[in-house]
Amino acid sequence: MEKLLELASKSGCSAEIYQQRTRSVELTRREGRVVDTSASIQSGCAIRIIRNGRMGTAYTKNLLDRQALLDRALLSLENGPEVEFEFPRTVIEPDTGAWHDKVEHSGFPEAQEACVELEDLAGSLGRDCLDTSAGSAAETVRIMNTSGTDILHRSTGMTGWISARYPGTETGLNAGFAGESGIPVNPEVVRNLCEMYTSSLPEVRAGDGRMQVMFLPGSLYGIIWRLTAAAGARAFHSGATPLKDRKGESVLSGKLTLVSDPSLDPPVARRAFDDEGVPTRRLAIFDRGVFTGSYTNLFYAAKLGIEPTGTGFRSGMWGGDTVSLAPEPSFRNGTFQTGEATFEEMLGMMDRGIIAFGLLGAHSGNIINGDFSVGFNPGLLVEKGRIVGRVKDGMMAGNVYDVLKRVVAVQDRPFNPGSSRRDPAVLLDGVSVSGK
Amino acid sequence: MLDTLDRMLKKVEADYADIRYERMLTSSADFIRDQLKGVDSVSTDGFVVRVFRDHGFASATVTRKEDVPEALKLASEGATVMGRSGKTVVLADAPAVSDDVEPDLNGDPSHIPLQDKVDLVRKYSRIMMDMPGIATTNVGYSEVDREKFFVSTRGAGIRERIVTLAIGGEAVAKRGDLLQNIRVSVGGADGYHRLLNRDDEFVKRGELAAKLLDAEPVKAGTFDVVLNPSMTGVFAHEAFGHFSEADIIEDNSSLRAKMALGAELGSEAVNIVADSTMPGQVGYYRYDDEGVPVRRVQLMKKGVLTGRLHSLRTAGEFRESPTGHAVAEDYRYEPIVRMGTIFFEPGEPGFQELVDRLGDGLYLCDAKGGQTAGENFTFGAQYGYAVKDGRIGPMVRDINIMGNLFTTLKNIEAAAGDFHLNERGGCGKGQLNIKSGHGGPSILIRGMVVGGV
Numbered sequence: 001m002e003k004l005l006e007l008a009s010k011s012g013c014s015a016e017i018y019q020q021r022t023r024s025v026e027l028t029r030r031e032g033r034v035v036d037t038s039a040s041i042q043s044g045c046a047i048r049i050i051r052n053g054r055m056g057t058a059y060t061k062n063l064l065d066r067q068a069l070l071d072r073a074l075l076s077l078e079n080g081p082e083v084e085f086e087f088p089r090t091v092i093e094p095d096t097g098a099w100h101d102k103v104e105h106s107g108f109p110e111a112q113e114a115c116v117e118l119e120d121l122a123g124s125l126g127r128d129c130l131d132t133s134a135g136s137a138a139e140t141v142r143i144m145n146t147s148g149t150d151i152l153h154r155s156t157g158m159t160g161w162i163s164a165r166y167p168g169t170e171t172g173l174n175a176g177f178a179g180e181s182g183i184p185v186n187p188e189v190v191r192n193l194c195e196m197y198t199s200s201l202p203e204v205r206a207g208d209g210r211m212q213v214m215f216l217p218g219s220l221y222g223i224i225w226r227l228t229a230a231a232g233a234r235a236f237h238s239g240a241t242p243l244k245d246r247k248g249e250s251v252l253s254g255k256l257t258l259v260s261d262p263s264l265d266p267p268v269a270r271r272a273f274d275d276e277g278v279p280t281r282r283l284a285i286f287d288r289g290v291f292t293g294s295y296t297n298l299f300y301a302a303k304l305g306i307e308p309t310g311t312g313f314r315s316g317m318w319g320g321d322t323v324s325l326a327p328e329p330s331f332r333n334g335t336f337q338t339g340e341a342t343f344e345e346m347l348g349m350m351d352r353g354i355i356a357f358g359l360l361g362a363h364s365g366n367i368i369n370g371d372f373s374v375g376f377n378p379g380l381l382v383e384k385g386r387i388v389g390r391v392k393d394g395m396m397a398g399n400v401y402d403v404l405k406r407v408v409a410v411q412d413r414p415f416n417p418g419s420s421r422r423d424p425a426v427l428l429d430g431v432s433v434s435g436k
Numbered sequence: 437m438l439d440t441l442d443r444m445l446k447k448v449e450a451d452y453a454d455i456r457y458e459r460m461l462t463s464s465a466d467f468i469r470d471q472l473k474g475v476d477s478v479s480t481d482g483f484v485v486r487v488f489r490d491h492g493f494a495s496a497t498v499t500r501k502e503d504v505p506e507a508l509k510l511a512s513e514g515a516t517v518m519g520r521s522g523k524t525v526v527l528a529d530a531p532a533v534s535d536d537v538e539p540d541l542n543g544d545p546s547h548i549p550l551q552d553k554v555d556l557v558r559k560y561s562r563i564m565m566d567m568p569g570i571a572t573t574n575v576g577y578s579e580v581d582r583e584k585f586f587v588s589t590r591g592a593g594i595r596e597r598i599v600t601l602a603i604g605g606e607a608v609a610k611r612g613d614l615l616q617n618i619r620v621s622v623g624g625a626d627g628y629h630r631l632l633n634r635d636d637e638f639v640k641r642g643e644l645a646a647k648l649l650d651a652e653p654v655k656a657g658t659f660d661v662v663l664n665p666s667m668t669g670v671f672a673h674e675a676f677g678h679f680s681e682a683d684i685i686e687d688n689s690s691l692r693a694k695m696a697l698g699a700e701l702g703s704e705a706v707n708i709v710a711d712s713t714m715p716g717q718v719g720y721y722r723y724d725d726e727g728v729p730v731r732r733v734q735l736m737k738k739g740v741l742t743g744r745l746h747s748l749r750t751a752g753e754f755r756e757s758p759t760g761h762a763v764a765e766d767y768r769y770e771p772i773v774r775m776g777t778i779f780f781e782p783g784e785p786g787f788q789e790l791v792d793r794l795g796d797g798l799y800l801c802d803a804k805g806g807q808t809a810g811e812n813f814t815f816g817a818q819y820g821y822a823v824k825d826g827r828i829g830p831m832v833r834d835i836n837i838m839g840n841l842f843t844t845l846k847n848i849e850a851a852a853g854d855f856h857l858n859e860r861g862g863c864g865k866g867q868l869n870i871k872s873g874h875g876g877p878s879i880l881i882r883g884m885v886v887g888g889v
Contacts, residue, residue: 041498041500165688397836434656
């Protein structure tokens with residue numbers, strides 16, 4: 001990497017090199033048998049260069065020929081976009097606690113053990129309806145640039161996941177667990193999952209009309225997606241966002257604070273710096289309902305004249321090879337801050353409503369405008385504070401800037417403690433529901 | 437390269453093993469309005485190995501050649517763990533093929549300068565940007581030129597090149613706080629010329645985005661609907677197609693029983709085909725990533741289930757013939773069962789006759805998004821029209837439909853004689869696959885749940 005940086009400097013460029021290596025294994029069981037195992041060892045190296053106000057990029061999976069990589073970046077620079085930023089100088093000591101050698105080398109037997117433990121905990125449901133998976137991942141990221149940055153991130157993580165599937169369907173209730181050196185399976189979470197599953201087995205009809213809907217982590221992401229799409233610097237730069245000129249304005253219920261804090265993320269996702277080497281920090285883009293401003297990467301920070309926010313990540317909506325993606329504004333693992341009601345209290349507040357456990361079609365609709373029109377996958381019907389069944393052919397629709405003004409309660413802790421998501425349950429009033 | 441791969445495979449102890457090496461040259465140029473956001477032209481590669489032993493079957497993927505032995509070791513371990521858990525995999529027989537396949541291209545993009553591609557995208561972006569009501573546009577060029585080498589211990593040795601091209605994005609119209617967008621895409625797998633002289637398509641999409649500003653949100657409820665070919669194609673892919681992929685139902689005993697060949701699942705108007713042999717389509721290829729030649733499969737005939745799509749593993753499990761549908765998106769993935777090109781076959785009636793039969797309801801156009809969970813599906817329409825007494829009326833927006841596959845298949849009353857296939861693919865099953873084509877005629881469905889705003 002040092003030699004590549006030196007080559008770029010000699011070409012009169014400022015440069016940044018991003019290097020990543022990951023190793024992961026995953027095992028999946030269905031109905032008590034292993035149905036899939038997969039392993040992946042991926043590495044890659046991306047370079048960004050800036051000369052005379054233009055940027056060029058290139059990447060490779062195998063850094064065998066440094067000059068060839070630089071030549072491709074120089075070719076891309078000829079047609080490249082105009083940029084107004086410089087690569088930052090960042091000094092951060094590596095987070096040594098996030099790496100565990102035994103996880104890096106763990107394999108399928110360990111993953112299988114974790115799956116069996118989860119299945120045993122949910123034993124009352126019988127194995128025929130259970131799907132489980134478990135795995136481990138290790139990631140190393142190093143960023144160097146000609147401003148003097150040379151920072152390293154190394155982390156390992158293990159995850160476990162269980163789903164109880166409704167008979168004759170591919171829909172079910174699920175819970176996940178994530179830890180840095182083991183899988184912190186929480187028996188209480190699995191017990192609650194089993195209870196919810198059993199009480200929601202009958203298929204029921206929700207009917208049409210406005211009703212209370214409780215969003216859980218599996219559905220809340222669809223709501224948060226619309227907010228973060230509109231609040232990102234890319235949308236501000238293009239002018240296509242309903243949040244334009246609304247900084248400082250109260251646009252959501254005062255009960256809602258939308259936060260991204262990579263230092264609190266589960267181990268394998270925890271990051272002290274973003275993919276451009278900018279230090280991460282707690283960032284609330286909606287604070288007690290008030291829009292506080294955009295989040296950005298370096299490119300848009302300079303275009304919009306705002307400070308970088310440590311949210312430039314090489315991530316795409318549909319995955320993609322990390323080194324091949326450009327750093328884009330990314331509100332990583334953004335979620336609502338916890339509130340004051342227990343889950344049981346929130347259930348008690350529902351006279352007739354639906355728990356949206358998961359969504360179908362969250363990625364369709366006019367996302368930037370805040371519109372959603374999604375299927376329940378599944379939705380659990382609640383009557384007088386009790387789950388009475390799962391909704392057949394139900395959809396809900398609305399606009400997030402409308403429905404998020406009608407927040408009844410926010411849960412006092414993450415719905416799935418120990419999972420990779422920290423979302424609390426959020427109960428909304430007057431959501432439009434349709435169903436046969 | 438085939439010899440090198442063959443030598444690598446010789447080091448593994450297995451009942452069967454294969455290895456795929458894939459080199460991908462991707463070029464892209466992205467514009468926001470008429471500002472170039474980024475341009476790339478890069479080459480990447482990687483290896484995928486699979487091992488069948490102890491009745492288990494597992495895979496591993498690596499970037500570096502020196503990691504291939506580690507990949508073979510991990511795949512061997514995975515196969516053994518699977519076999520010991522009680523899952524018994526049977527791989528179907530398939531002839532071992534040796535072949536070298538070059539695509540038939542009208543304009544090989546590797547011979548076109550990058551600057552020409554950038555200029556073409558800028559032109560299309562400006563066409564939409566200059567139209568009244570349009571606030572912004574995102575338009576990008578995407579070229580994926582892959583060269584795949586496949587070797588198996590059964591003796592297969594295949595090289596195939598596939599070139600997938602697209603120019604696509606969206607036009608966003610704005611009035612006050614209201615934002616509306618319409619997607620646009622042109623492309624295919626038959627060369628660069630398909631991308632040229634497509635100005636009319638971009639004009640049409642820009643006009644639609646502007647018109648959406650005056651459209652009313654659709655009211656939620658249950659409606660009779662006519663789907664246009666784009667919507668029909670997504671229905672064929674999302675609602676039905678994924679169920680015809682044998683790996684989806686393989687380990688779900690109750691779904692497997694429902695999807696027995698010969699089952700009468702749909703109305704007489706439902707005829708669905710998967711055909712990746714249609715040249716030029718985004719879903720076109722000659723051999724799948726198990727070295728099996730792909731063949732046309734009639735999935736449903738007059739509402740009766742007549743076929744399904746297979747990998748070697750699922751064909752063995754179902755005791756049916758392989759169909760050549762085990763496809764991986766790229767060098768980072770093992771192959772899974774995928775559709776390629778899937779479509780509804782057209783019927784007899786003209787389009788207006790279909791709308792007359794609809795009477796009152798909605799005419800829904802141009803799909804966006806789509807997802808399934810078992811037999812339940814949902815997908816959106818970019819725009820639509822209210823229909824009254826067989827007359828197409830005012831434009832409506834914010835449309836998503838949801839349904840149950842088996843109920844909906846019975847409620848399809850007719851398919852029109854029109855027919856159109858999409859030009860750009862995108863299927864998110866496990867790994868985003870851009871070689872996913874679909875289409876069909878306009879179809880009439882009774883009683884769809886429509887979620888408005």
